[in-house]
Every structure is written in structure tokens, then in C-alpha cells.
Amino acid sequence: MNITPILPVTVVPPGEGEHVHIPGFGATFKISSSETYGGASIVEHPFEVGTISAPHMHSREDEYSIVVEGEIGFRSDESETVLGPGGYIVKPRGQMHAMWNAGHVTGRIIEIIIPGGFERYFRDLAELMAASTTDRSAFTELAAKYGLTYGHPEWLDDVVRRYGLTPPTH
Template sequence: MPGVEAPPLTVIQPGEGREGSLGSIGVVFKLFGEQTNGQVSVVEHPFPVGALVPPHLHTLEDEYSIVTEGAIGFRSGDREVVLEAGGYITKPRGELHTMWNAGSTLARMIEIISPAGFEHFFWGLADELTDGPPDPDELARLAEKHGLLFQDAPWLPDLVERYGLTPLPPR
């Protein structure tokens, strides 16, 4: 219609997006909630060999993961699966979960987060890690702000052993 302005269009070319470290894995920011009316955010996570994400649960959002390279293991509640490129998984809020590189080469996945907002936790953590290990108080504040809970998991030592994962430093 004449006189009606088209909505904003966000274009992210291959290889674009701010890259950062989340400690054990990386992050590449693709779409923020501010670009999707708060509906979803999208990040990409490279998983080096031996990488393990600490067990955690989300209270505010669900996550949907698509493996695009290598093999990534997922444990959510008492369910465990290893997915290769082309595999999809849902990780519902409120359920303790973890992810790890289940292979011997770099792995990568796309993470769709709904509703959006949790990408700002990743942004804050990446900022914290630019100068070395994060301040524990700042990490706790950031996690609380974004409804993230880290929890011990009795099954974690078994995963570390079976997949030769890099042990996590004590919190």
C-alpha cells in the first residue's frame, strides 16, 4: 500500500554475528528478541572437542536445538541422546539438562530460544569472560536475572567418563 512503511528486515549473512566465549563453548549472536518482537532469539554454539555445558535449567524459556556439524549429546531429565548434523531436539523449561561434544571433531548447533531474552545472559557472560574467569557474584546475578539455575547432577561423572569430557571447575 502506498504510504505504508514495510516492517524492519533483519539480514545476517553467513559468518556474521558477534562471537564470544561462554567458557566451555562459544556463542555467535544471530537474532535478538528486539529483532523478532520478543518471540525468539537465535544463537549458534560451536562445541570444541571435550566441551561440556554445566547442568542447568531454564525457568523462563524453552530451547530448540539443531545440530549442524559434528555430534552433540543432550541429556534432559533422565533422557539422553546423541544427535549428528541434521538432528533436532527440544529442551523444555523447568527440566535439568546439559549438552556436550559427543565426537572427536568440532561440533556446532543452532539454538532457538522462545520467548526471546535469554540471549542477553549469553551476551553478559561473554562480556564477563573477556577479561578472564567471571566474578562469581556477577555470574550469580546474571543467572538470577535470566531465570537460570545451575544444579548438581548425579549422572554427570558418568557422562564425563563415557565421553572423555573436560571436567568442569568447581563452582
């Protein structure tokens, strides 16, 4: 007999959740995969002006983003858009993508990650960056642990130039 466990009620009041700092943006853990039996996680990301995430591709999870504040740009393979508050986007696994603050004020997104588990990457990345390591192999190892591939797609330099962004560091 296949019995599906019942999820517990989880409440996270506004402004709460564990926060980790990653230069230019951060991660506030709202719902972790341990609270959803691995089904999903929810993370909130603020994006400072001039910030772009390093282009990357997931092999294990899909991301569903909701813009809450500001203007956030998204590029996934050949598709590019800028969304304001209330905009939604799906970033499927297997596509190289990046996100950036396309406006002049701090932006913020809510990210639903399915399946859950990838939220732990942000904690590990924050720890690695806090250690001020310049060892590229440490970032490569971390990416491999989470099934992530970083890249430098041909569109990156153009996006950085058009929006006046600080190029990603890893």
C-alpha cells in the same frame, strides 16, 4: 484493538553475526529478540572437543536445538541422546539439562530460544569469564538475573567420564 506488529525482514549471511567467546564454546548472535519484538532469538554455538555446558535449568524459556556439525550430546533430566547433523531436540523450561561435544571434531548447533531475551545471558557470561573472576556469587547473580539455575545432577560425572569431557567450571 490488538494490533500485532509486523516483523522486519532480517538477513544474516553465512559466517556473520556478533560472536562472543566462552571457553569451550561460544555464541554467535544471528537473530536477537530486539528483531522479533521479544518473540524469539537465534544463537549459533560451536562446541570444541571435550566441552560440556554447565548443567542448568531455565525458568522462562524453551530451547530448540538443531545440530549442524559434529555430534552433540544432550541430557535433560532422565533423557539422553547424541545427535549428528540434521538432528533436532527440544529442551523445555523446568528441566535440568546439559549439552556436550560427543565426537572428535568441533560441533555446532543452532539454538532457537523462545521467548527471546536469554541471548543476552551469553554476552554477560562472556564478559564475566573474560574478567577471570573466581567469585561464585557473580555467577549466581548472573544466573538469577536470567531465571537460570545451575546444578550438579547425579548423571553429570558419568557423562563427563564416558565422553572424556572437561568438567564445567561454573
